Amino acid sequence: MNALTINQAVKTYANGFTALKGVSFDVQQGEFFALLGANGAGKTTLISAIAGLNRLSSGSIQVMGYDVQMQSTQARMNLGLVPQELVFDPFFNVRQILQIQSGYFGIRKNNDWIDEMLHHLGLTDKANTNLRNLSGGMKRRVMVAQALVHRPPLIILDEPTAGVDVELRHSLWAFMQTLNQQGHTIILTTHYLEEAEQYCGRIAMLKQGKLVALDTTEHLLNAEQNVRIQLQLS
Ligand code: ATP
Numbered sequence: 101m102n103a104l105t106i107n108q109a110v111k112t113y114a115n116g117f118t119a120l121k122g123v124s125f126d127v128q129q130g131e132f133f134a135l136l137g138a139n140g141a142g143k144t145t146l147i148s149a150i151a152g153l154n155r156l157s158s159g160s161i162q163v164m165g166y167d168v169q170m171q172s173t174q175a176r177m178n179l180g181l182v183p184q185e186l187v188f189d190p191f192f193n194v195r196q197i198l199q200i201q202s203g204y205f206g207i208r209k210n211n212d213w214i215d216e217m218l219h220h221l222g223l224t225d226k227a228n229t230n231l232r233n234l235s236g237g238m239k240r241r242v243m244v245a246q247a248l249v250h251r252p253p254l255i256i257l258d259e260p261t262a263g264v265d266v267e268l269r270h271s272l273w274a275f276m277q278t279l280n281q282q283g284h285t286i287i288l289t290t291h292y293l294e295e296a297e298q299y300c301g302r303i304a305m306l307k308q309g310k311l312v313a314l315d316t317t318e319h320l321l322n323a324e325q326n327v328r329i330q331l332q333l334s
Contacts, residue, residue: 101165102126103254103285104150108159111145111309119145121309122159127287127302129253132280134296134317135289137306143289144184146306147258151181164253177205180252182244184259190232194223194242197231198249205250217245220275222267237265244272248279255279257288261295273299297321 104127111120119142127133137143148154150161152168152175161168164178188197195214202210218224221241226234231242248255255276261269277299280286290296296303296317303320305313313320 101129102162103129103131103164104287105162106146106150106159107161109146109149109156109161110158111142111149111154112157118157119309120149120156120159123306123309123311124159125304125311125314127254127285129285130280130283131285131287131302132276132300133285133287134300134303135287135306136291136293136296136303137289138291140308141306142309143306144258145309147181147256147289150256151179152176177250178253180247180250180255182247182255182257182260184262186236186239186243188231188239188242191230193228193230194218194234194245195227197242198245201246201249207250210249213251214245214249217248217275220271220278221245222271236263237268240264241268241271244275251284253283254285255287257286259289259291261290261292 106126107124109120109123110118112118123142123146135143135146145154149156150163150168152172155169163175166175166178168175192200198214199210202214218227221244223238223241223245226238231239234242257276260272276286288300300317302316303313304311
């Protein structure tokens, strides 16, 4: 079974603009995979469809074998999505937010895992701090933990390092590598080939709603000039 299967995904928005024009690819379990593309390539549209947040116009997506539209609950239980934007209720503290999110997934006792995540993300000291008193970078860390409370087999990070300080970048990548070694599948979207190159075994490249490259990082880097030009032009 694949961690993710995308079959002929097409998305046309209400204004008639087609952001995905028939995208197909698979990600196998245990991969560390990058979805690369310039602004407007369609990455967020695709991620939202994977998370069931918007409906494809046609085509299908499976998360760990579950169709995201027909079996949305099972698909959602198997996916952890770290979104680009911060969305929080600011009146709770960090531990409370993570406990509430655990409850949402039906997990009652999650403190060991919550403590482990706080440790990996450098948040242990902030466990009892109210969210409204945290810096933007700290809130981002909480968002990562929030996406992972149910230990999802598939983890997707949407541009995780945009506007993020070096220290968080390092702890985030180290944590993702640990999770990947434990068998979790990791997919990240990024504008940066360098970031994909450093961590990912395979890269898919979107350009104007189409898949224009899908290969191992090694092969793509051999055609690096070509890839860079594609990214600039898209
Ligand atoms: P970025 O790196 O800037 O986040 P992206 O690759 O994630 O870009 P998307 O956000 O998926 O790209 O956008 C793809 C295209 O779809 C863009 O041209 C965008 O303007 C368009 N688009 C996105 N959302 C909508 C919407 N709700 N209605 C109409 N067009 C939209």
